Amino acid sequence: MSEHRQSNRRPRDAGRTTPPPARLPVEQVRLSRRDFIKLSSASGLALLAGGTAATAPRPAAAIPTSARIVIAGGGAGGLTVAAHLSRILDGAHITIIEPSDTHYYQPGFTLVAAGVYDRGDVRAETADYIPRGVDWLQTKVAEFDPDANRVTTEDGRDLDYDYLVVGPGLELRFDLIEGMSRDLVGREGIGCIYAGGDGAAATWEQVQRFIDRGGQGVFTTANTPIKCAGAPLKTTFLTEDLTRRAGNRGQAQFDLFQYGQRLFGVDIYHDLAARRFDEKGVDYHYDYEFQAIDPGRRVATFLHTGDGSTQEVDYDYIHVTPPQTAPQPVRDSALAWQEGDFADGGWLEVDQHSLQHRRYPNVFAIGDVAGTPIGKTAATVRAHAPVVGENLAALIQDQEPTAHFDGYTSCPLITGIGRASLVEFDYTMEQVSSLPFVDQESDRWIWWQVKVRGVRPLYFQMLRGRFLKT
Secondary structure, eight states, X not given: OOTTOOOOOOOOOOOOOOOOOTXXXXXXXXXXXHHHHHHHHHHHHHHXXXXXSOOSOOOSSOEEOOOEEEEEOOXXXXXXXXXXXXXXXXXXXXXXXXOOSEEEOGGGHHHHTTTSSOGGGGEEEGGGGSOTTOXXXXXXXXXXXXXXXXXXXXTSOEEEOSEEEEOOOOEEOGGXXXXXXXXXXXXXXXXXXXXXXXXXXXXXXHHHHHHHHOEEEXXXXXXXXXXXXXXXXXHHHHHHHHHHHTTOGGGEXXXXXXXXXXXXXXXXXXXXXXXXXXXXXXXXXXXXXXXXXXXXXXXXXXXXXXXXXXXXXXXXXXXXXXXXXXXXXXXXXXXXXXXSXXXXXXXXXXXXXXXXXXXXXXXXXXXXGBOSSSOOSHHHXXXXXXXXXXXXXXXXXXXXXXXXXXXXXXXXXXXXXXXEEOOEEOTTSSBOOSOTTSOOSSOBHHHHHIIIIIXXXXXXXXXXXXXXXX
């Protein structure tokens, strides 16, 4: 077992020049009629079924109100909750504050960086998903003032609200890694699937060079909560598999440096990842914090959190997982946690079940910004939106919020081209299964197909307020 070995091997470059086939992996998989039926059933049930997330009944008719509702952020969370609110409320003045005219399907970034998707597969126009009757201010929130029920935008506008939904996502903190910056992604052997659609495409270019030449591949994790905690594992598995398929696996060394002592917080998925890494010859090392990078020398520096020692590791390719925090306007506001585990990242202080702010009851969180124990995935947004919508609607009617978020999240764990496990769990950190009659603990072809072909169309329907986890 090699998980604690302090290896720093740098395999010899054999000068291979055979490039990996661009976008070949997904095109190689053919669907029979029977397989298509299985895929449709599995993706539909797995993504649309599941345990009840919102226990409050949906109103039989739209609720009349003149409430002013501001939604800070127009990503997956903001667009989904806007669509939901516009359906259950009649007469509300809803405003989305979102600067970008491009919406990215972020769960697809891992596949872009593996050549399965291209950039166009994860791009959409934000305007296409702004619900009818909802105002869109194309700017950012610069300041939150919850005591005055007001937000100030970067272009100097003040917006008063009756209810506020905070969903600006999170901030990638490359600045917390010495020597690292976002503009290094796609250069000097550096990749990062988190760095937007362009960053994922630039990562694929670096991955192809590594696949062709071999050498030392280094994969990092972060010492903070991150979007899709399994993503660093997925990109490790995919890069290894692509290198093997290109016939160059013998010239490449793979090392994953894990912060903490678990590859995954849920036992069965930790065991699956460890078993597959062992089979594939990927070395994983526990208790390492990624601290610095020297792109010129191609050296990464890690702190061993157990004994306090530091280690320099050479790399030919490195996947950087940046630390992640709440965006600065949230961190610097009274809305952030003031103490406890979520204070360091400035995450929004909410009750983990109602998603209502603990000190400002007319404020709710949706998506990555929420300071809750788990849940920074698109599946979480799908479960958040009806809870936020029903609880906000209850306040409008002077009722007690009763909708309940149980921590449900899902993130298919890819273990190679054509193989994935459908990961589902909640606050108990135990597996929850939408399909108890189907084995979800093993990595199977069908879950790869769900990830590659099934999830994306349902995601874009989610943005329109459809197929929410209610």
